[in-house]
């Protein structure tokens with residue numbers, strides 16, 4: 001397992017309704033939950049819970065939101081460990097033409113699946129503490145499936161276009177969440193190597 005000497009700093013969680021001003025600019029609930037690297041804050045509009053259930057078809061339950069928050073906290077860990085910077089460097093290369101948008105999307109998917117892996121690590125941590133309730137895991141998996149690119153695209157445009165995927169399929173998101181859950185640490189977290 002790789003050694004990381006980074007000191008962990010907790011992110012801030014900002015719950016808002018409607019719109020919010022953030023270190024990354026103004027945002028409203030339409031953008032969904034996100035993590036802003038500049039102020040190391042997770043922004044969450046609680047109405048996203050209803051969106052997940054009624055629009056994307058996730059199961060109801062408290063662990064649906066635990067998955068969402070843990071995924072965003074995963075982006076915080078990725079930021080502390082320098083992965084987010086690497087993705088941003090790749091993003092800048094789109095404008096210079098060194099990589100195409102489609103190619104960048106493949107890195108984006110791997111980055112997002114890594115956050116799902118980290119969400120799984122959180123779920124395992126909660127389990128080891130004795131707080132995971134029956135049904136929690138299936139709520140998380142149902143949320144992970146609901147926000148898969150293929151399910152969302154099929155629902156809203158009638159077909160899935162893999163070249164435009166930037167978060168991963170439902171299957172991939174569930175798989176990486178479970179990998180993190182089973183490992184419980186960073187040992188398997190390298191989504192950038194090998195097949196996903």
Ligand SMILES: [Zn+2]
Pocket residue numbers: 071072075112115
């Ligand atoms: Zn994400």
